[in-house]
Amino acid sequence: MDKNPILRIATKILFAPIILFGLYVQFHGDFGPGGGFQAGVIVASAFILYAIVFGLEKGKELFPLNINLFLLALGGILYGGVGIVSMLLGDEFLSYNVLGSSKQAGQHIGILLVEFGVGLTVSNVMIALFYAFVDFKSSNGETK
Amino acid sequence: MISELMINAFLVSIMLAIGIALLKSRSVIYTVLLTSAYSLVAALMFITLDAVDVAFTEASVGAGISTVLFLAAIAFLPKKEEETITNQAFPAVICLVLGSILIWCSYDLPEIGLATSPIHQHIVPEYIIGSRDDIGIPNIVTSVLASYRGYDTFGETIVVFTAGIAVLAILKNNNKSLKKIKSQKKVVKNG
Numbered sequence: 001m002d003k004n005p006i007l008r009i010a011t012k013i014l015f016a017p018i019i020l021f022g023l024y025v026q027f028h029g030d031f032g033p034g035g036g037f038q039a040g041v042i043v044a045s046a047f048i049l050y051a052i053v054f055g056l057e058k059g060k061e062l063f064p065l066n067i068n069l070f071l072l073a074l075g076g077i078l079y080g081g082v083g084i085v086s087m088l089l090g091d092e093f094l095s096y097n098v099l100g101s102s103k104q105a106g107q108h109i110g111i112l113l114v115e116f117g118v119g120l121t122v123s124n125v126m127i128a129l130f131y132a133f134v135d136f137k138s139s140n141g142e143t144k
Numbered sequence: 145m146i147s148e149l150m151i152n153a154f155l156v157s158i159m160l161a162i163g164i165a166l167l168k169s170r171s172v173i174y175t176v177l178l179t180s181a182y183s184l185v186a187a188l189m190f191i192t193l194d195a196v197d198v199a200f201t202e203a204s205v206g207a208g209i210s211t212v213l214f215l216a217a218i219a220f221l222p223k224k225e226e227e228t229i230t231n232q233a234f235p236a237v238i239c240l241v242l243g244s245i246l247i248w249c250s251y252d253l254p255e256i257g258l259a260t261s262p263i264h265q266h267i268v269p270e271y272i273i274g275s276r277d278d279i280g281i282p283n284i285v286t287s288v289l290a291s292y293r294g295y296d297t298f299g300e301t302i303v304v305f306t307a308g309i310a311v312l313a314i315l316k317n318n319n320k321s322l323k324k325i326k327s328q329k330k331v332v333k334n335g
Contacts, residue, residue: 012161019217024282025200026220029283029286030281030282030283030286031281031282031283032195032283033196033199033200033224033283033285034200035197035285035286035289035290035307037201037205038197038200038201038204038205041204041205041208041209042204042208045204045208045209045212045296048212052212053192072305072308072309073305074303074307075301076301076305079297079298079301080298088287092229093295094294094295094298096291096294098236102246103278104278104279104280107279107280107281107291108280108281110290110291111279111281111286111287111290111291114210114290115286115290116296117301118297118300118301121304121305121308122301122303122304125304125305125307125308126188126209126213127311128308128312129213129308129311130212130216131212132312132315132316133216133217133315134216136220136315
């Protein structure tokens with residue numbers, strides 16, 4: 001598909017705005033519609049679009065599989081870590097009040113980190129699934 | 145009020161049309177694309193219900209990423225669905241009865257957005273006031289999702305993580321076992 005100039009150039013133009021929009025949805029979730037799940041999917045769609053247009057090899061060069069799997073696990077660890085830190089600071093698991101100087105500041109920090117953890121896990125699961133499906137096809141095709 | 149009715153009627157008739165087209169379609173790729181279109185219309189439906197967060201999720205997950213993943217997965221499926229002509233009278237009767245029961249029950253539902261309906265009386269006022277005073281976030285959905293129901297969202301994240309890992313494990317193992325079978329066959333042929 002990398003022979004088609006319209007697809008190639010449109011992908012190059014759209015790639016950064018899609019990720020920017022994903023980050024906006026991620027960090028603006030406190031004030032408007034959005035949050036980790038939606039943002040994760042939007043960011044993943046940028047990488048998947050790149051991999052569809054330029055091929056899986058180029059996609060894996062842009063976003064290597066080992067980083068992908070590392071970030072996939074890091075999202076869950078970040079979420080759980082916030083809970084454990086709030087426990088170490090003397091409150092209950094996942095109660096963010098103690099994380100900041102005031103109650104509201106603590107809640108803001110906690111929600112931001114937790115949503116970022118959700119976004120990391122969701123986006124990387126989607127990218128990993130796409131890589132796995134496409135990879136499976138090519139290795140399956142060899143055996144036929 | 146009447147404009148809302150017209151919008152809802154428009155969206156429901158599109159959904160119905162997509163549903164009938166889905167029943168008729170025997171090509172897998174059309175089925176996937178129609179499901180995606182259905183999700184998009186469902187997202188519009190959620191917007192008319194003022195559930196923007198749900199609409200956003202439906203549009204990005206239902207219409208966006210799941211379509212891409214389905215399209216990546218249908219490479220392993222046959223292109224056409226097999227025609228299975230069986231007696232469909234019994235399922236049709238069940239659907240009609242169940243549908244009419246649901247429509248009959250829907251007359252007992254409180255009006256959408258009515259402040260005095262039971263679901264808005266129990267714990268919701270606490271969330272609305274707490275989101276302003278204790279958490280300080282304008283989007284109540286986010287404060288419920290990430291703070292009041294933080295455990296549930298943690299569980300959801302872990303479910304997404306586990307599901308992803310499980311699919312990866314299955315596909316990776318399958319690749320390896322395919323190679324193993326291939327090498328075994330070679331051994332058999334050479335031997």
